[in-house]
Amino acid sequence: MQFMKVDKNATMVAEVQEFIDELRHLMDDVEAAGSDMARVATVYDINMQSVKKMTSADLVVAVSPTADGQVVVRKTDPNQTHPYSATALLAKVNEKRTGRKITTYDHQAICWKESLREDTKYAWKHSNGASHVWSGDAVSHLASLTDRQYDELRAAYREHLRTQA
Template sequence: MVFKLCIFNALSGFTERNNWVLFSCVNKCIIVIMNYQGSSRHLFRNAKSALLASIEIYNKPSFLYREETFVILLLNSWELLLKAIISKNRGSIYYRKKRNEPYRTMSMTDAFTKAEKFFPKKIPTLPLRANLSLLSTYRDNAVHFYNEKNFGILIYSLAQTNIINFKDLLLEIFGKNLAHDISWQLIPLGIEPPIDPVKYISQGSKNTTAKGSAVRQFMNTLVASLEEVEKAGDDTARLMTIFNVSVQSVKKIEKADFVAGVDGVRGATGGPLIITKIQDPNITHPWRQKNIVQKIGSLNGEKFTPYTFQAICFKFKLKEDPRYCWRSNEGDLTRYSNEIILKIKSLKKQEVAGSLESYRSRSNS
């Protein structure tokens, strides 16, 4: 750990308090030592608490300052999480001390730059950074969006993705599942039907006046960020995902993308069911096999070929998973999502070799 010693004497014990370590001395003096790394345990705990508080506020039935307060707490939780990651890896969360000035901890942007090298490979940093940047823009300029009807739906869509990214980082780096702290038995009921985010975006330029120029600028930034993420070959679902939630009987699942169904079967003891259906493969699954092969290029130092692709799909049953593969009802068209690229790139050399062996054995049998 990195410390700054302020007073020194013979020691008899110590107590850790947030970012300071207090050593008690034999002659009753106190030694105060600055811990430049911070306490990853305290930072992690506070990050999780801030996130849960943001969700609780957003879900309040009546709260006039909902989006603004929600985003402030959400971004604060990210700043704490990033600093917890830095602290866990024995890095300093402080800027270099300037003479006659107080200690300053890093901003969220600088903490992200320092922490991203510790992210797992399966979680791309570019869309996460873009998502946080857009939410920060809203937080810093909220006054410009007050009178823009339904603009909150964009913040909702960005924040939903943001929380999923937070959950995944928490699980991968700290081994903690955020789902254990949240009750999912919530009923999403409303007086008016929800606004379609895609419809809002497509009609935004028509409905906004000169006063709504901030909205147009925000949406232009969103589109530019999506294009940048796509160009880099990363998963745009890490930047923004549109969730369509409705409460229906399980007999009517075909009308929703994500349906919180209620099992009406007598004697059923299960909770709400989440049923997934992909609607538009042109958006969710834009790639053919040749595109996947071109985008991956090489894998673990070896040229990536259509044969390798088929072997991996066979071994890990990727074509049976709707997250990765979509097939037309006629069966003559197969398309793949961005997620299948991330999945394949995450495979180790021995996993690829095992896939090729299994595929050869299948062909020979």
């Protein structure tokens, strides 16, 4: 547990320091009693990045000087945040937009051009799943595009497919 050290130059909340000290103490006691901590503790590298929209966040964190040491974790259920199959997505998009009907080809074109399948705001795929599921944000985004934008996407995608053949 020595990797958890305090950077004296950084501002650190006292509760975090207390937690680290208590965790170190508990780990030392268990190891002193002869137990193998490698079976209990695992080291993780965590990379956190600030995002502008809370709806895009996987974890919401706040620091409050008046909190009583509470930790609140917001879990998201992809079945709630991304409820639409590709078929249901297109049906919802076509209900909301004016102009021609959006097809699976249009969907493939925009996914290719804007990398929508890689953006968790729009798409989610279980590691064991074969297809993506889509969010309400995906419905709004796809419904907001004009026929002209879809025509341009289709042309660019068609050219991309030709160069791949």
